Amino acid sequence: MEDIFQGYKGRALEVLKKFNVRVWGKAIIDTSRGEFQGTVLPRAENDDDTHIVLKIATGYNIGIDIFTIKSMKEVGYYKATYKIPEKEFPYTPNLPNVKLLGTGGTIASRLDYRTGAVIPAFSPGELYGAVPELADICNLTTEKLFAVFSENMGPEQYKALAVAIGKEIENGIDGIIIGHGTDTLSHTAAALTFMVQNPPVPIVLVGSQRSSDRPSSDAALNLMHAAYTAGHSDIAEVMVCMFGPTSDEYGFLHRGTRVRKMHSSYRSTFRTIGDTPLATVNLKDGIKPIKETYNHRRKDRKVKVLPYFEEKVSIVYYYPNMQPDIIDSLVDNGYRGIIIAGTGLGHVNKPLYSAIERAKKKGVHMFMTVQTLWGYAHMYVYDTGRDLMAKGIIPAENMLPETAYIKLGWVLGQTDDPEEVKRLMLTPINDEITLREPYNGYLIYQGGVPEVEEFIRKFRK
Amino acid sequence: MEDIFQGYKGRALEVLKKFNVRVWGKAIIDTSRGEFQGTVLPRAENDDDTHIVLKIATGYNIGIDIFTIKSMKEVGYYKATYKIPEKEFPYTPNLPNVKLLGTGGTIASRLDYRTGAVIPAFSPGELYGAVPELADICNLTTEKLFAVFSENMGPEQYKALAVAIGKEIENGIDGIIIGHGTDTLSHTAAALTFMVQNPPVPIVLVGSQRSSDRPSSDAALNLMHAAYTAGHSDIAEVMVCMFGPTSDEYGFLHRGTRVRKMHSSYRSTFRTIGDTPLATVNLKDGIKPIKETYNHRRKDRKVKVLPYFEEKVSIVYYYPNMQPDIIDSLVDNGYRGIIIAGTGLGHVNKPLYSAIERAKKKGVHMFMTVQTLWGYAHMYVYDTGRDLMAKGIIPAENMLPETAYIKLGWVLGQTDDPEEVKRLMLTPINDEITLREPYNGYLIYQGGVPEVEEFIRKFRK
Structure with missing residues (x-):
């Protein structure tokens, strides 16, 4: 039997039943905050029974607070056919072992990344179903550390992450991915740079700017790049791996101390400030360092975890x-x-x-x-x-x-x-202070395009 | 008789005499804030008798607080030969009449722009001596409204400037230049956009990032561009006129509401954020608008001055x-x-x-x-x-x-x-809110270089 209220429960389910609106129904919802139109999306397993998730015309998914709902009306129905096939993540002996630590929301879901709504791919099997390329990159395991929106991340989470990373390293992991909302991703990257020093393996923070069900989503690509970096990079630092600046041909790796979000909605939002990015990454060419010096991957399991923070x-x-x-x-x-x-x-x-x-x-x-x-x-x-x-x-x-x-x-x-x-x-721990800022680190970095490189060279200070 | 303490007076003069250090002497100064070495620069007419101005090796001029001085020693002497010939600013009947309003410091001096020290060119005759090209651009008059460092500008100055601008417009001026330190130049530009609405003539804020006696100074060029804009531009808005991004071939005009200082020391520091600049300006090609619509110059003398500000x-x-x-x-x-x-x-x-x-x-x-x-x-x-x-x-x-x-x-x-x-x-007054941000307004704008334009076109959002 088909579940026409897929994933809804408690009070949200009652509201849908009361107004006879199904999942995948096109609904007009009258609320105290205005009228909303869109498709009611299924929800994934979660503890929230106070929101109905609606995909609106802009492509965004929004969560409607059920306490604001005055009335709902179903005016159409179209069931989207995509779903994530849950498969066992294959284990390949020669591939590196990578651990994905989740901080909140979902990564590489087929729907909204941040609200945590709808078919979230988090377990290795789900991620494999959503992004099968991952199985060619690494052996992935996952652990959900907390469920916190990016803007609510803070010292408590930084410290817990640092400790968890330290344990993974001790246990022999080859690389770590941290799934994170993009709002304060760079703050967490800076915190982990200070709290987890001289790591022997890559620690890669990744997020996405666009919901996974939108054609322009950067979620799968960023995740593949992050998995490749965590598993294969010789650069053993705390890095942010996000969409590159010109195309989806490669992603950028940014040092956790010099990266900043520079656009509220573009995918190419994360920029290294006052320096060039650390490296580019794609699956064809692998990691191409831009910076000449960096901390190299080691076989030992030594790492200094310093989980301290004064909140005032x-x-x-x-x-x-x-x-x-x-x-x-x-x-x-x-x-x-x-x-x-x-x-x-x-x-x-x-x-x-x-x-x-x-x-x-x-x-x-x-x-x-x-x-x-x-x-x-x-x-x-x-x-x-x-x-x-x-x-x-x-x-x-x-x-x-x-x-x-x-x-x-x-x-x-x-x-x-x-x-x-x-x-x-x-005393810089990882380039949060540098001796000089390279000319091509101002505003935009673009390597590999000779005309632009020439332009940047002429770009007078 | 030569003045070996040129421009110094009061307590600063006493200190120089006490230690037998002359203007143009190379001095080693021991202070409670460390040792400084450099050339003692002459001072211009001003009310400050508590600083000795020193040109140090980096090219910067610094003002040494005399109360911190423990001892001084002259270890050499070299009198710079440059000086500003004071000439009458020629009046040319067919040229537009432009008023330069000073807010503090000096503009187009032969030495430090911001500290107000040494041979400041402010009177029309001095400016003509320093930047003779100005006389081919406009008939210039000047008025010093206040003497405030950029970081000390605030509502009181914004209101006084707005009122002064209103009076100049009523009196028939063809364009206005405002000389301003660069720290908060964009804040003042925003304030004047709101306080002086629908002006019939250009209102152009200008500053410089590099001391006028340094080979790389942008002071004279920015001033010429500002004078040209004030006198000849058809764009009658509150604008910031500063160094362009790639070369000294042109300056940029930025809307006062969308401009921001993006580098603490580069000359190409002012950038239009979230839009393209308004126009380029140079003396060869004049003003080339980049934005299609703008407020046009008018013959009438109507202007709405709204000098209000709630400080809390x-x-x-x-x-x-x-x-x-x-x-x-x-x-x-x-x-x-x-x-x-x-x-x-x-x-x-x-x-x-x-x-x-x-x-x-x-x-x-x-x-x-x-x-x-x-x-x-x-x-x-x-x-x-x-x-x-x-x-x-x-x-x-x-x-x-x-x-x-x-x-x-x-x-x-x-x-x-x-x-x-x-x-x-x-309700936007001059594009402080826009309907959309153009793709080539993100991080860097570069028109006129086809390869870079093409690069920016490919630059995916």
């Missing part, structure tokens, strides 16, 4: 006319560290000086980054910068504001001694 | 694990408006929900922007976004966080009515 750290993003109360409030609320994202070479306005002095007296650790994202905090150039340094703000060179936030939290989790904090902050 | 507005730049106290403190401190720079399509974490609800109850106006800078806040896609909208946060489409901050201050200076605030915020 904040970012102050400077804007004109900022008033001292912004910093005073942080001090009063017990914050121990502040990353300032200043203007220009690392400046803020004069009205903040008194608050900065007060923060310094209370032992708050303050570091300056630049909101231009590219370039260095050079605070010796102008009066303003030198004044701020004299008041105790330390320039964090070309560390990204987000990376500096994660690193300061990690450092303050270990020490409150100002000199030691400064030393740890300014 | 802030930006909250989201980071993982942000706690509600960040927003609670703003509410407690009487803030009336908050721009959130969220992750992804416009998200923050669940722990902030209660603080957001409380802020909303207190009548705080909250708008969502994206910290990816490129792309839109699309809050209907995920549960998180819809939850936040239900709590009263309004997505600001593709408005830049900085522009949204300036606009919300300007809007709240006029009304506190939620519906009117929303209407004003979401």
